[in-house]
Amino acid sequence: MSFLELAWTILPKLLTGAVVTIELTIIAITMGILLGIPVALGRVYGNKLIYIICTFFVEIIRGTPLLTQLFILYFGLPSVGIMLSPFVAAMIGMGINSAAYQAEYFRGAIQSVKKEQLIAAYSLGMKQNQAIQHIVLPQMFRLVIPSWSNELIYLLKYSSMAYMIQAPEIMSQGRLIASRNFRTFEVFIVVALIYLILVLIISKLLDLMERRFRIPGL
Amino acid sequence: MNQLFIIWQAMPSLMSGTLVTINLTIYFLVIGFMLGILLALGRVYGPSYLQLLIIIPFERFFRAVPALVLLFLFYFGSSFFHINLSAFMAAVLAMGLRSAAYQSEIFRGAIQSIGIEQMKAAQSLGMNIWQAVRYVILPQALRLSIPSWANEYAVVLKDSSLAYAVGVTELLRQGRYIVARTFGNALLVYTVCALIYFILVFMGNQLLRFLEEKYKIPGYELKQRREQSVLERI
Amino acid sequence: MPKVILKVENIYKSYGKLTVLKGISFQVNQGETTVIIGPSGTGKSTLLTCINQLTPPDKGHIWLEETEITNPETNINMIRSSIGMVFQLFNLFTHLTVLDNVRLGLIVVKKIPKDRATNICLEKLKLVGLVDKIDAYPAELSGGQQQRVSIARALAMNPKLILFDEPTSALDPELIGEVLNVMIKLAESGMTMVVVSHEMGFARAVANDIIFMENGVIVEEGKPDILFHHPQNPRTREFLHKITELYGGKSE
Numbered sequence: 001m002s003f004l005e006l007a008w009t010i011l012p013k014l015l016t017g018a019v020v021t022i023e024l025t026i027i028a029i030t031m032g033i034l035l036g037i038p039v040a041l042g043r044v045y046g047n048k049l050i051y052i053i054c055t056f057f058v059e060i061i062r063g064t065p066l067l068t069q070l071f072i073l074y075f076g077l078p079s080v081g082i083m084l085s086p087f088v089a090a091m092i093g094m095g096i097n098s099a100a101y102q103a104e105y106f107r108g109a110i111q112s113v114k115k116e117q118l119i120a121a122y123s124l125g126m127k128q129n130q131a132i133q134h135i136v137l138p139q140m141f142r143l144v145i146p147s148w149s150n151e152l153i154y155l156l157k158y159s160s161m162a163y164m165i166q167a168p169e170i171m172s173q174g175r176l177i178a179s180r181n182f183r184t185f186e187v188f189i190v191v192a193l194i195y196l197i198l199v200l201i202i203s204k205l206l207d208l209m210e211r212r213f214r215i216p217g218l
Numbered sequence: 219m220n221q222l223f224i225i226w227q228a229m230p231s232l233m234s235g236t237l238v239t240i241n242l243t244i245y246f247l248v249i250g251f252m253l254g255i256l257l258a259l260g261r262v263y264g265p266s267y268l269q270l271l272i273i274i275p276f277e278r279f280f281r282a283v284p285a286l287v288l289l290f291l292f293y294f295g296s297s298f299f300h301i302n303l304s305a306f307m308a309a310v311l312a313m314g315l316r317s318a319a320y321q322s323e324i325f326r327g328a329i330q331s332i333g334i335e336q337m338k339a340a341q342s343l344g345m346n347i348w349q350a351v352r353y354v355i356l357p358q359a360l361r362l363s364i365p366s367w368a369n370e371y372a373v374v375l376k377d378s379s380l381a382y383a384v385g386v387t388e389l390l391r392q393g394r395y396i397v398a399r400t401f402g403n404a405l406l407v408y409t410v411c412a413l414i415y416f417i418l419v420f421m422g423n424q425l426l427r428f429l430e431e432k433y434k435i436p437g438y439e440l441k442q443r444r445e446q447s448v449l450e451r452i
Numbered sequence: 453m454p455k456v457i458l459k460v461e462n463i464y465k466s467y468g469k470l471t472v473l474k475g476i477s478f479q480v481n482q483g484e485t486t487v488i489i490g491p492s493g494t495g496k497s498t499l500l501t502c503i504n505q506l507t508p509p510d511k512g513h514i515w516l517e518e519t520e521i522t523n524p525e526t527n528i529n530m531i532r533s534s535i536g537m538v539f540q541l542f543n544l545f546t547h548l549t550v551l552d553n554v555r556l557g558l559i560v561v562k563k564i565p566k567d568r569a570t571n572i573c574l575e576k577l578k579l580v581g582l583v584d585k586i587d588a589y590p591a592e593l594s595g596g597q598q599q600r601v602s603i604a605r606a607l608a609m610n611p612k613l614i615l616f617d618e619p620t621s622a623l624d625p626e627l628i629g630e631v632l633n634v635m636i637k638l639a640e641s642g643m644t645m646v647v648v649s650h651e652m653g654f655a656r657a658v659a660n661d662i663i664f665m666e667n668g669v670i671v672e673e674g675k676p677d678i679l680f681h682h683p684q685n686p687r688t689r690e691f692l693h694k695i696t697e698l699y700g701g702k703s704e
Contacts, residue, residue, distance in 0.1 A: 063416040065376035068390060068408060075397070076405035088344075157284035164286075164383060171286060185298035188290045192283045199282040320579075338506055339543035343557035343609060344533030353560055357547045435547050436589045 001037030017173030037103030061100035074165040090162035105147035149206035226282035250317025254297030280319035328359040454481040463512035490665035536606030536614035544590040551586040596627030
């Protein structure tokens, strides 16, 4: 069987894996936003204790490999009686990991909203939480888009690590196919191409989105 | 306490794994550095055909394809093309070239932000492009790159754990062996591994911060800080 | 018979559809100072960068003494090391001390040994009045000091000709004087100079020749007394009128 024929026959199975890849990515980035924004707010506006906890979280997660975090969740937790399925472990691992990085991006975006704007808000009589809600957050969401787009692509690529804890994403499918036809190299060329195409398409879409939501003049 | 004893006994294996991890990281970074600078110079000063046909596709490919896939491609590709390549070398090639793609972006940004005026000044004295790059552009660009490069260091160190997948006995794989050998508490063992990674990342960042201070251009950082606060708004 | 240092003949330069230089020709004799004046954006800077081929002209010829710069066979780096250039934004090498800035060209391009190079540099730095700053870095100096260092850097190469591209336009008003004084000293000592500038006082003091450029062509050329007091072309008259309004008719 030539390479193209091989690619054609294995495509359907690989695509089922790709669907899982995309699912993992979307869930992880959503968890990242939901957890990341509070952590970012905690680091900027929180009191000393909250700041320390949030910083601790961010530094530890960002300072250790994702793979190790996945191992801890999937292989480690059973030692204390918590059994997670591969998909769930991957979800939680990637979600927490993304949250730590997104917290930093959101923090950067929050801090780049100039203090003078807050002073103007207070001089109008707003309280701190009103100022945050109406002035800081709207700008934060738009300023963070470039980093956030990066994060989405990053997650898409790093979902490949879920293979190592036996999650049924595209890498696992590839390995399964290769174990039967022994044409491992060619199978993974196809896998690589699928990733390439996914990344290119999503990059293009994110580009368009970025252009639409950019704050004019900034 | 039994668990801690297991960890204590396992320290030699963990340390040898750590050494392999450090070894891998150094290889990745050095290959990435040397190739990265060449690619960056090619992007800024090279002819368009070189950029379009070789450099840009290289970067696009090595940045879009996940590290794990690259690892597999090099590892299984070597036997496909009948080249004898150890797992270690496959990892070094795959991750080294990948790091080159990322580092070239870092250096390209730094070179371009130095600005075309410095190149004009150097050329107006009669320097050719190589002399200008060597004595004027690179010394400034490298200093400017240190913060982003520190980030790349952390990424490469953490990604070295992927070499596990092709059988390299680095830190994480050692952890696996220890858990298997001793029926040790997996949670504890992997947490210790995570801790070791964290210490390595931390120490590396401290070293880079020290270098940044040492080679700082006097007076320049005030201008940089002013520029940075403008950049932050963008 | 005065020696011709620079001869520019029929230079054309376009950027895409925009033609910036439309047939510029002039000459500069040894020891003379030519000042080029004119509205911004009319190609004056481009003309200077054409002379040392930083931006190669599309058409036309340029000679430095007997060597044709525009000839593709000529070693352009050797030519550049004989032509000094002083930029509007100084363009000092930020990672090097003042002394290293002035010395770099000598060591790397002219291959002069370090000791002799250092002596030459100290001499030139004395000329511009900055010997006490040899270990300082550019970012620690004022604009006027940086520009004087860049003049020393050009001088150290022992050039046959120095090109000045609006050397004082980026300086705060109180710093302009120190740079102009150095330039006047240079002109009086016999250096061949081509200066693009708005500083009319400087032009009146030391220029041997004034060229008024507008829209990529030379509108009028002549000795300062004649051009300033009895301009022939109405556009020259218009421009000079605008400039004296702006600069308050500075006298040096």
